[in-house]
Amino acid sequence: MHTVSVLALDDVIAFDLATAVEVFSRVPLPDETNGYRVLVCAATPMVTAGPLRVGTEHGLDALAFADTIVIPGRNDVTTDVPADVIAALRRAYQRGARIASICSGAFTLAAAGLLDGRRATTHWVAADLFRDRYPAVELDPDVLYVDDGQILTSAGASAGLDLCLHMVQRDHGSSVAATAARLAVAPLHRSGGQAQFIVRNQLPANTIAAPNTLDAVLVWIEQNASAELTLADIASAGAMSIRTLNRRFQSEMGQSPMQWVTGVRVRHAQQLLESTAEGVEKIGRLVGFSSPANFREQFRRLTGVAPQTYRSTFRGRLVS
Incomplete structure (x- = not known):
């Protein structure tokens, strides 16, 4: 045996x-x-x-x-x-x-x-x-x-x-x-894999902006990720040039500003898929993705599964 x-x-x-x-x-x-x-x-x-x-x-x-x-x-x-x-x-x-x-x-x-x-x-x-x-x-x-x-x-x-x-x-x-x-x-x-369980780009609840860091920018992105953001918008929010913004994100976060924005949007979408009955396409729009196709592509890239599969895994049946 x-x-x-x-x-x-x-x-x-x-x-x-x-x-x-x-x-x-x-x-x-x-x-x-x-x-x-x-x-x-x-x-x-x-x-x-x-x-x-x-x-x-x-x-x-x-x-x-x-x-x-x-x-x-x-x-x-x-x-x-x-x-x-x-x-x-x-x-x-x-x-x-x-x-x-x-x-x-x-x-x-x-x-x-x-x-x-x-x-x-x-x-x-x-x-x-x-x-x-x-x-x-x-x-x-x-x-x-x-x-x-x-x-x-x-x-x-x-x-x-x-x-x-x-x-x-x-x-x-x-x-x-x-x-x-x-x-x-x-x-x-x-x-899917473990990627769907990872909490991405999560800021501590007690984050306080401090001089000469990205804290203030990260909080601003968290609050404005659903808008049509550009690098210029993010740099302006951080009172820095686009070049400085890119350099600091690569140095401190290990990714570009727009990669960070995508991660925040996917995390927000995960929260909505878990807690609401809104359709997948609407959730994509609510969190800031330009099209349903782009939402599904980025969601699958970061979590390893489709939005509907994620919902089936993490959300129980709605009680009417």
Whole structure:
């Protein structure tokens, strides 16, 4: 039987840990047996999981014979990975075990050097920190998961469910995976990627304009994004030349002023798609896009899904 060892490090995210255990423990095969033997292992007999304490019966030796190893995330991604854990993961990789991470579990894989030169993902909130710490990894924060063969990584929370179901489908086919998905009350495949969950260009509620920064300009764009803005309009609002405006945006925001405006408009559209019953074309006009086609193109480019798909994902049925 295929053995899945779920590695519980101290400060493990309980949701990630439970996701792997529950998905692989509920994969009925046609002969009525379960598709996997699931073990939870740790370097110590007891680990913390937020407000919980999790006791494990298996030590790191369970990584030595596992067919698949799943690494849930940890709440504090800056915590060092124990040397014995790194060594055990490297040995498992060398013997050919499949290793998958959920959420910030990618930090553990990267600390072991198993993601160098590979495409990978993690929770979008931790993406910048991950890039800074592990520049040798080709990080893609917009996707739900990455399957690089022997090494797999997923984004945060429910993306771990997507990844686990994907591995079930790889191992046992679509029919068995579909049954596992129904037992988890989850779709076997979700439209789009992690990009649709990212809050873009979000200003703090208590933003205060300060001299010699873009704060005042960003607040002005937030309030006027629905208008037909030009670079001259934005520069005038910031009391600076267009050249200075472009230079400061590239330096401080990493993008052009109009790219920032598009991001604000898409975020405003997301809020309307979530909270109103207005038609997609009208929402595009309300937030400042020049045409329905341009709205749909820019929305899909930044979120990875069409506006109507986003609405179906994030908004429940209206109560009349």
